[in-house]
Amino acid sequence: MAVAGAPMTIESPILDALGSRPTNDTLFIEGHGEDRVTVTGVDAIRFVDAMCAALRAAGLDESARVCVVMPNGRLLALTALAAMTVSTFAPLNPRLAEDEFMMVYSDLEADVLVSTVDFAPAARRAACRRGMWVMEVAEPACFGVVERGTRSACDRPPGHALLLHTSGTTSRPKLVGLSATNLLSSASAVARTLQLSPADRCLNVMPLFHIHGLVGVLLASVVAGSSVDVVAGFDPFAFRRQLGGPDVTWTSAVPSMYRAMLSRRSTTPAGPRLRLMRSSSAPLPPSTWCELEEAFECPVINAYGMTEASHQMTSNPTPPGERRVGSVGRGAGAEVAVLTDGSVSITPGDVGEIVVRGPGVMGEYLSPSSANEGAWHRGWFRTGDLGSLDGDGYLTLHGRIKEIINVGGEKVSPYEVESALLLHPSVTDAVAFAGPDRLRGEQVCLAVVLHGGVGSLDERDLRRFMADRLAPFKTPRRIIALDQIPLGPTGKVQRSQLSSLLGLADDPT
Numbered sequence: 001m002a003v004a005g006a007p008m009t010i011e012s013p014i015l016d017a018l019g020s021r022p023t024n025d026t027l028f029i030e031g032h033g034e035d036r037v038t039v040t041g042v043d044a045i046r047f048v049d050a051m052c053a054a055l056r057a058a059g060l061d062e063s064a065r066v067c068v069v070m071p072n073g074r075l076l077a078l079t080a081l082a083a084m085t086v087s088t089f090a091p092l093n094p095r096l097a098e099d100e101f102m103m104v105y106s107d108l109e110a111d112v113l114v115s116t117v118d119f120a121p122a123a124r125r126a127a128c129r130r131g132m133w134v135m136e137v138a139e140p141a142c143f144g145v146v147e148r149g150t151r152s153a154c155d156r157p158p159g160h161a162l163l164l165h166t167s168g169t170t171s172r173p174k175l176v177g178l179s180a181t182n183l184l185s186s187a188s189a190v191a192r193t194l195q196l197s198p199a200d201r202c203l204n205v206m207p208l209f210h211i212h213g214l215v216g217v218l219l220a221s222v223v224a225g226s227s228v229d230v231v232a233g234f235d236p237f238a239f240r241r242q243l244g245g246p247d248v249t250w251t252s253a254v255p256s257m258y259r260a261m262l263s264r265r266s267t268t269p270a271g272p273r274l275r276l277m278r279s280s281s282a283p284l285p286p287s288t289w290c291e292l293e294e295a296f297e298c299p300v301i302n303a304y305g306m307t308e309a310s311h312q313m314t315s316n317p318t319p320p321g322e323r324r325v326g327s328v329g330r331g332a333g334a335e336v337a338v339l340t341d342g343s344v345s346i347t348p349g350d351v352g353e354i355v356v357r358g359p360g361v362m363g364e365y366l367s368p369s370s371a372n373e374g375a376w377h378r379g380w381f382r383t384g385d386l387g388s389l390d391g392d393g394y395l396t397l398h399g400r401i402k403e404i405i406n407v408g409g410e411k412v413s414p415y416e417v418e419s420a421l422l423l424h425p426s427v428t429d430a431v432a433f434a435g436p437d438r439l440r441g442e443q444v445c446l447a448v449v450l451h452g453g454v455g456s457l458d459e460r461d462l463r464r465f466m467a468d469r470l471a472p473f474k475t476p477r478r479i480i481a482l483d484q485i486p487l488g489p490t491g492k493v494q495r496s497q498l499s500s501l502l503g504l505a506d507d508p509t
Contacts, residue, residue: 012085012086012180013180013181013184014081014084014085014161014180014183014184014219014222015045015048015085017184017219017222017223018041018044018045018048018081018222019041019045020225021040021041021222021225022041022198022225023040023041023042024040025040025041025198025225025227026038026039026040026227027039027040027041027043027044027221027222027227027228028044028074028077028078028227028228028230029074029201029227029228029229029230030073030074030229030230030231037074039074039078041225044078044081047078047079047081047082048081048082048085048086050082050142050143051079051082051083051086051137051143052082052085052086054135054143054144054145055086055087055112055135058112058133058135058145058148060087060111060112060133061087061158062086062087062088062158063087063088063156063157063158064087064088064111064112065087065088065090065108065109065110065111065112065163066083066087066088066089066090066110066111066112066113066114067090067091067092067104067105067108067110067112067113067114067123067127067132068080068083068089068090068091068092068113068114068115069091069092069094069101069113069114069115069119069120069123070094070114070115070116070119070120070137071094071116071119071232072207072208072230072231072232072233073230073231073232074230075116075137075138075139076091076208077208077218077228077230079114079137080208080214080218081218081222083114084161084162084180084183085161087112088158088160088161088162088163088177089161089162089163090108090110090162090163090164091164091208091209091214092104092123092209093207093209093489094119094120094123095489096122096123097122098122098123098125098126099126101122101123101126101127102126102129102130104165105126105127105130105132106130107165107173107175107367108163108175109156110127110130110132111132111133112132112133112134112135113127113132113133113134113135114135114136114137115134115135115136115137116136116137116138117136117138124147127147127149128147128149130149131149131150132147132149133145133147133148133149134146134147134149159177159179160177160178160179161178161179161180161182161183162177162178162183162214163175163176163177163178163366164176164178164209164210164211164307166307166308172368174365174367174368174371175365175366175367176307176308176362176365176366177362177363177364177366178310178362179363181359182310182359182360182361182362183214183215183219183310183360184219184223185310185333185358185359185360186215186219186305186309186310186311186312186333186360187215187216187219187220187222187223187310187311188220188223189312189315189332189333189360190215190216190220190303190311190312190315190333191220191221191223191224192332193301193303193312193315193317193318193332193333194220194250194276194278194301194318195318196220196221196223196224196226197224197225197226198224198225198226198227199226199249200221200224200226200227200249200250200275201226201227201228201229201247201248201249201250202217202221202226202227202228202229202248202249202250202251202252203229203231203242203243203245203248203250203251204217204218204228204229204230204231204251204252205231205233205234205239205242205251205253205257206234206252206253206254206490206491207233207489207490207491209489209490210281210490211305211306211307211310211311212252212254212280212281212305212311212490214311215310215311215312216252216278216280216303216305216311216312217252227247229242229245229248234253234257234491236257236260236261236263236264237264239257239260239261240261240264243274243296244272248272248274249274249275249276250274250275250276250277250278251274251277251278252277252278252279252280253277253278253279253491254279254280254281254282254490254491254492255279255282255283255284255285255288256282256429256485256487256491256492256493257491258277258279258284258288258292259288259428259429260429260484262288262291262292262295262428263428263429263449263451273296273297273298274296274298275298276298276299276300276301276318277292277296277298277299277300277301278300278301278302278303279300279301279302279303280302280303280304280305280311280312281305281490281491281492282492282493283328283397283399283415284300284302285415285418285419285422286325286326286419287419287422287423288422289302289325289326290325299318299319299323300323301315301316301317301318301323301329302315302316302323302327302328302329303315303316303328303329303332304328304329304395304397305333306383308361308362308381308383309333309334309356309358309360309361309362309381310333310360310361310362311333311360312332312333312334312360313331313332313333313334313336313356313358313360314328314329314330314331314332314333314334314336314395315328315329315330315332315333316328316329316330316394317329317330317332324394326396327390327394327395327396328394328395328396328397329394329395330392330393330394330395331358331393333358333360334356334357334358334360334361335356335357335358336354336355336356336389336393336395337354337355337356337380337389338350338351338352338353338354338355338387338388338389339352339353339354339355339377339380339382340352340353344377344378344380346389346393347389348388348389348390348391349388349389349390350388350389351386351387351388351398352386352387352388353382353383353384353385353386353387353401354383354385354386354387354395354397355377355380355381355382355383356380356381356383357379357380357381361381362381384400384401384402385397385398385399385400385401386398386399386400386401386404386413397415398413398415398416399413399414399415399416400495402496403433403434403495403496405432405433405434405442405443405444406434406441406442407437407440407441407442407443407444407473407474408439408440408441408473410473410474412432412444412473412474414431414432414433414444414495415432416470416474417430417432417444417446417466417470417474417476418430418431418432420466420469420470421446421448421462421465421466423465423469424462424465425451426450426451426452426456427448427449427450427451427462428448428449428450428451429448429449429484429485430446430447430448430449431446431447431485431493431495431498432444432445432446432476432495433445433446433447433495433496433498433499434499435477435478435499435504436499436504437477443476443477443478444473444474444475444476444477444478445476445477445478445479445480445498445499445502445504446476446478446479446480447480447481447482447485447498447502448462448479448480448481448482449481449482449483449484449485450481453481453483454481454482454483455481456481457479457481459479462479463475463476463479478504480502486498486501
């Protein structure tokens with residue numbers, strides 16, 4: 001393995017954003033005490049230069065599709081910035097099996113795998129089977145080709161900085177291609193919304209193979225000239241302690257992570273007061289919102305984003321702007337409306353499919369091509385979410401269209417059921433989902449985590465509690481106590497798979 005050559009001149013808006021940082025400004029921080037390692041903006045630029053040289057020395061150009069499979073951490077963050085600058089970056093979940101890597105590589109038309117020494121052997125085996133180049137990376141800016149494959153000729157036009165698959169829990173995952181302009185537009189929107197500055201430092205617990213961590217934390221911090229405290233991943237027991245780290249001013253996570261942290265009744269103090277806590281990628285129940293603000297004595301900023309829009313589309317403002325509990329705020333990176341009866345509407349109270357347009361929205365799905373059919377309405381991207389706007393333009397989510405539970409013709413939002421039950425003092429976490437029903441087609445089912453554990457479940461008490469707050473058809477017919485809610489690799493609840501995971505799919509009661 002050899003260190004790449006002299007710095008090169010690269011035209012890239014991402015590199016421009018890095019280059020605008022003060023030369024002595026800290027960008028990434030990892031470790032504590034004597035083991036603490038920091039990286040400056042200049043260090044990051046040198047890393048980008050070295051990776052560019054290594055890729056070009058391997059015969060690859062800007063159109064190369066580079067898959068990165070690495071542990072979450074500072075080195076992955078640096079590699080992400082480099083790969084987005086000099087090629088088309090495709091970060092992958094390292095927990096995939098070998099055959100899954102093969103399928104993903106095929107869909108991506110991947111050219112190169114970048115990893116660290118002895119990490120993710122399944123990813124490497126699949127890459128060798130496909131004939132890809134395999135590169136290993138180590139610090140400081142050290143690269144080497146360890147497998148020379150046959151796929152070194154890139155005849156596709158450049159234009160994408162990032163490729164990501166949607167979660168694909170109900171159908172084949174869709175491949176999204178985003179340009180550097182898309183990404184930096186959304187990152188700038190996050191930085192403006194949160195009023196980030198060089199004085200800020202974000203504790204990142206989100207995986208960097210997900211749009212939330214890549215744009216909502218990494219690129220937003222680069223654009224603002226602020227810093228990121230990198231940890232290996234989310235640990236609900238350590239989260240509160242990590243938030244008290246030196247100079248940490250904010251964090252961004254999904255609601256399930258916050259609920260998991262709050263459920264651990266820690267005696268550890270919250271630490272220095274944070275400037276804000278941001279929640280995105282899933283609806284934040286009002287009870288969780290209020291509990292976070294009480295525990296950490298800082299504003300919670302609830303936002304709404306998705307991969308196809310390069311992450312952020314709406315957000316509540318920071319103080320002194322008005323934050324509305326239960327709302328994901330106003331357009332902040334995209335123009336937002338709802339589609340109802342075939343027309344785009346911003347009329348207060350109209351409930352319909354949320355549609356967006358703006359500089360962060362992708363041009364098209366790259367695969368399957370059929371995914372583009374019906375994905376747009378007269379220039380507006382159809383999100384697949386139901387929502388409504390109020391008179392001030394604040395958006396309220398009503399659920400994913402595909403996740404709405406149809407109880408004999410009555411439509412039930414799982415978020416409404418969860419929000420009601422999370423008010424119960426014994427409930428730590430709750431997820432509502434559709435289960436089969438022989439007479440009504442679907443029934444409302446509920447998975448819960450209780451303070452007293454699985455053995456403390458009292459279904460009659462929980463049903464009585466919800467009966468005072470919900471219509472009878474919304475009250476769950478099945479309540480299942482769990483030690484913890486199963487989450488996907490990005491920390492989000494895989495609601496559409498719960499019926500099968502819990503053995504209810506073939507049990508129509």
